[in-house]
Amino acid sequence: MVDADLVATFKAELELCGVRPGVLVAALSEGQVRQDYAQATMIAARELGAEVFHVNLPGRDGKFGGMAGNRPVVEMLKKSDLVMDFMGLLFSHEQNEILASGTRMLMVLEPPHVLKALAPSKDLRRRVEYAGELLTKARTLRFTSPHGTDITYTLSQYPVLTEYGYTDTPGRWDHWGCGFVLTSGDDDGVDGKVVLAPGDISMVFQTYFTAPVTLTVEKGYVTDIAGDGVDANLMRGYIESFNDERAYAVSHIGWGLNEKATWHNLATTRNARSPAMNGHPELGVNALGFYGNVLFSLGPNTEVGGANDTPCHIDLPMRNCSLWLDGQPVVEAGRIVMDEMRVPGR
Numbered sequence: 001m002v003d004a005d006l007v008a009t010f011k012a013e014l015e016l017c018g019v020r021p022g023v024l025v026a027a028l029s030e031g032q033v034r035q036d037y038a039q040a041t042m043i044a045a046r047e048l049g050a051e052v053f054h055v056n057l058p059g060r061d062g063k064f065g066g067m068a069g070n071r072p073v074v075e076m077l078k079k080s081d082l083v084m085d086f087m088g089l090l091f092s093h094e095q096n097e098i099l100a101s102g103t104r105m106l107m108v109l110e111p112p113h114v115l116k117a118l119a120p121s122k123d124l125r126r127r128v129e130y131a132g133e134l135l136t137k138a139r140t141l142r143f144t145s146p147h148g149t150d151i152t153y154t155l156s157q158y159p160v161l162t163e164y165g166y167t168d169t170p171g172r173w174d175h176w177g178c179g180f181v182l183t184s185g186d187d188d189g190v191d192g193k194v195v196l197a198p199g200d201i202s203m204v205f206q207t208y209f210t211a212p213v214t215l216t217v218e219k220g221y222v223t224d225i226a227g228d229g230v231d232a233n234l235m236r237g238y239i240e241s242f243n244d245e246r247a248y249a250v251s252h253i254g255w256g257l258n259e260k261a262t263w264h265n266l267a268t269t270r271n272a273r274s275p276a277m278n279g280h281p282e283l284g285v286n287a288l289g290f291y292g293n294v295l296f297s298l299g300p301n302t303e304v305g306g307a308n309d310t311p312c313h314i315d316l317p318m319r320n321c322s323l324w325l326d327g328q329p330v331v332e333a334g335r336i337v338m339d340e341m342r343v344p345g346r
Ligand code: FE
Pocket: 252, 297, 313, 314, 315
């Protein structure tokens, strides 16, 4: 069932994505998942005077990945202007190929109430793009935390990605609900210590840390995971299970600017990934983008065009951190410093 509210939510989003007469929109889904989103896209796109079609593929059991070489579908998507991706082609070669053709893509995986609550705005885009310009100019990034984090990245090798939740730019990817900026340190260019503290988030486990976990990082790789609690053991066991040295690589780094996203959201929805959520598991954009978090991560760097495609990816949003670019403060104890990025009163 598609209700008027969902159609209105999609219509506002498609308008931000530049959908109007002459634009060809593709809805991409798998199995029975998010069929309401595909229908809402088709209705909303038609209301905006655009052309639209829906490609539905067999399910992949909730995994990320590509389309197993389905060339006709890839070619069809490349001919559209905007792909609304309800299956999650993130980290796939097909996604890179579709974007390279000039088609823009929006990944949409969150439940309807999250899409509505975190509906993006031009102001969020402005602030995230400002952050992107700052990060693009920077040659070093350092961040610390009250619990002992102190780590430095040298930056020159990889591009900066902005995520503000919509895209009207040819060849650009985004993710509805996000609001942050990221890049990766140079290969061999990340050194220091990260102390994950109680309240920081492990996206892979959908949990808050309850005890400190100390990661030693040398030349871009985690060389030690210290800590006695369940959190440290889980992290060690999970990464070890991949039998892949590249799983220990430091991945992207950046900070959150989405004032609508909340740190506490995960506490109320962490069981929402179960199939009982009727095709609307929550990926966790609240945790990834909440205002003032420093988003540290481990694993692949294909997102920024790197060669490490390990499937072991762990996003670790951290609170109360301070972050500097070339010595200039950007985040201070979890607060955004610069007026150009700040939300009034925050
Ligand atoms: Fe990530």
